[in-house]
Every structure is written in C-alpha cells, then in structure tokens.
Amino acid sequence: MERLGRFGLRSNQDRPTICVPIVKDYWVIIELPSCSSVSVGSLESVVIRKFYFQVCSAEMIDPLNLPFKSALIIAHPGHELRVHHWLEMARPIVLVLTDGSGSVNKPRLASTTSILKATGARCGQIYGSFSDARVYSALLDQEVSVFQQVLDSMTSFLIQEEIDLVAGDSLEGYNPTHDICRYLINAAVELVQRKTGRVMLNYDFPLVGLPSRCLGAQRGASIRLPLDETAWQRKWNAAQGYPELAVEIEKAVATLGKEEFKVEWLHPADGAAGLADLPGGTPFYEQHGERRCQEGVYEEVIRYQQHVKPLAQALWRRATGSLR
Numbered sequence: 001m002e003r004l005g006r007f008g009l010r011s012n013q014d015r016p017t018i019c020v021p022i023v024k025d026y027w028v029i030i031e032l033p034s035c036s037s038v039s040v041g042s043l044e045s046v047v048i049r050k051f052y053f054q055v056c057s058a059e060m061i062d063p064l065n066l067p068f069k070s071a072l073i074i075a076h077p078g079h080e081l082r083v084h085h086w087l088e089m090a091r092p093i094v095l096v097l098t099d100g101s102g103s104v105n106k107p108r109l110a111s112t113t114s115i116l117k118a119t120g121a122r123c124g125q126i127y128g129s130f131s132d133a134r135v136y137s138a139l140l141d142q143e144v145s146v147f148q149q150v151l152d153s154m155t156s157f158l159i160q161e162e163i164d165l166v167a168g169d170s171l172e173g174y175n176p177t178h179d180i181c182r183y184l185i186n187a188a189v190e191l192v193q194r195k196t197g198r199v200m201l202n203y204d205f206p207l208v209g210l211p212s213r214c215l216g217a218q219r220g221a222s223i224r225l226p227l228d229e230t231a232w233q234r235k236w237n238a239a240q241g242y243p244e245l246a247v248e249i250e251k252a253v254a255t256l257g258k259e260e261f262k263v264e265w266l267h268p269a270d271g272a273a274g275l276a277d278l279p280g281g282t283p284f285y286e287q288h289g290e291r292r293c294q295e296g297v298y299e300e301v302i303r304y305q306q307h308v309k310p311l312a313q314a315l316w317r318r319a320t321g322s323l324r
C-alpha cells in the first residue's frame, strides 16, 4: 500500500484501525484483524494479508481521537484561551505572530508562555517576532515581502514538524492582524499540501463571535469539544490569571455568557475565503480605525480593499501560482 500521508491509529477501540488520508477531506479506514503483534512504531512495515476497509469523509472522522500532530497559529498572545481545553488535549506547537504590545506598546507574551507550559503545549519558531505597530506599518506600506517571509517560515515549520492539523484565528473582519494570520495559515497549508502531497486539516475558531459560529459551509465537520467541570475550572483560572486581558475577558463573558465558553469549537476553514471580498461587508476594523484617527491615536486607517485584500491575494498567489 502506497503511503499517502501520516498514519493515524484510532485509540480506545477493541479493534485497532489505521486512518490514511487519501485526498482532501476523505480517509481510508483500515480495520486490523489482530493487534497482538502490531505496535505504532512498526506499522509501516506490517504486512496485512487480509483486512477490511471503508472510505470516510471528514464528517465521519473524530480528529480528537487520532494521534494527530497539531499546531495552533494565532495573531496575538491570549487567543489560545478560546481553545484552552483543546491545548490540553492536542498539546500543539504554538506560533504567535506578534508580542501583543498593541497601541500601548506593552508586550504580553509571558502570560501566554505560562499557559502553554501549564497545558503541555509548546512554543514554536515564530513566537512574537513582531510588535503590533510593525505589522500595521508593513500593512499600510504594503511591504508584501515581510509577510511572504513569515509564510515561508510557517510553511517550513509545518513540513519539518509533519503537522497534520492546524487551528488558528478565523476571518472575522474585526482586527486586520487576525485576518492576516488566517490568510497566512491558508496559504501555508496550501503550500504544504502542494509541496509534500500530504493532506492537512485546517480549522479556525472565532475570537470575537460565539465559539460555535461557523463562517464556512461545512458546519457538520466542525470539532465540538465540551468541557467537564474540572476542565472549565482550569480554563477559567487561566483566563483570570491573564491580567492584560482582564477587560476583554469580562466583556466577552458579559456579551456572550459564560456557558458559551464551556464548549470549544474548531471549524473547517475555507482556504480561499476572503480573497475577492470580505463576508459581512465593510469590516469592523475600518470603522474602528476611522474613530482612532479622529482621536489622534492612528495616522491612517487600514482598509480591506486598499491594504488587506492585495496582501491576501499576493500570499495566495505565492501558494498556488494563481488566484484560484
């Protein structure tokens, strides 16, 4: 049997099964007749004389029940709180684009590092290398090469670490750096699949909207992770121990309700979303930017048509050689 991707071995089953990705969103599930002499390390050399198999779509697979190697890729430190229990379960390698210094220029990376340590996740090669001000100036000046370098490092990381599943910021039109992070992830996943032939799973999660809010069409393939009381307590304590985000956390709980955060969601990401237009019309960050300009905090407004869209298209072209 040709090896098309990393093997997955489903756990908690009487009969062990191997899951092999064949094309995007489809898997072959092979039930092993006996597991007495099979270990995960020797799977590649096992000759299976007789087996049963079925082809499954992504909806039929439970990625939380597979030994995937996962990565979390987020724009700002603190986003990881939204998927705190998933961090504990998947123990991903975490990439963070900026140091979270914002317009007040106070980095908050250390609080995220503590959360990663406590959950068993770990820091990756890209970890707060930019200030938020630097990302904004690169966007306003259309320094595409800055983001292309990040895309290249992200792609190398995903290949070298043999990452199977990526989760990260979703496209919400709320903050331009969140959206750029999503465009970078989509382009990197596309590049990895084209370069290696491996199938990768690409998920997003909202940072402002309801955790259950799925922006793409594949709601049925979302991963739903309910928290039990102890997991919720750990998540709540982690949020309370993040002083730089106290105001945001209070606002999120007041607006959406605590209960919403007791279930975590990862939604299948649409790789080509937001390249021609942004769902939802004029993004919030343009309206916010106009206000901040009037207040004298910003000098120029970051706009989708003028700044974000050309960059998103440049990244996608680098990944695919075309716009589709």
Ligand SMILES: [Zn+2]
Residues within 6 Å of the ligand: 075, 076, 079, 175, 178, 207
């Ligand atoms: Zn953010």
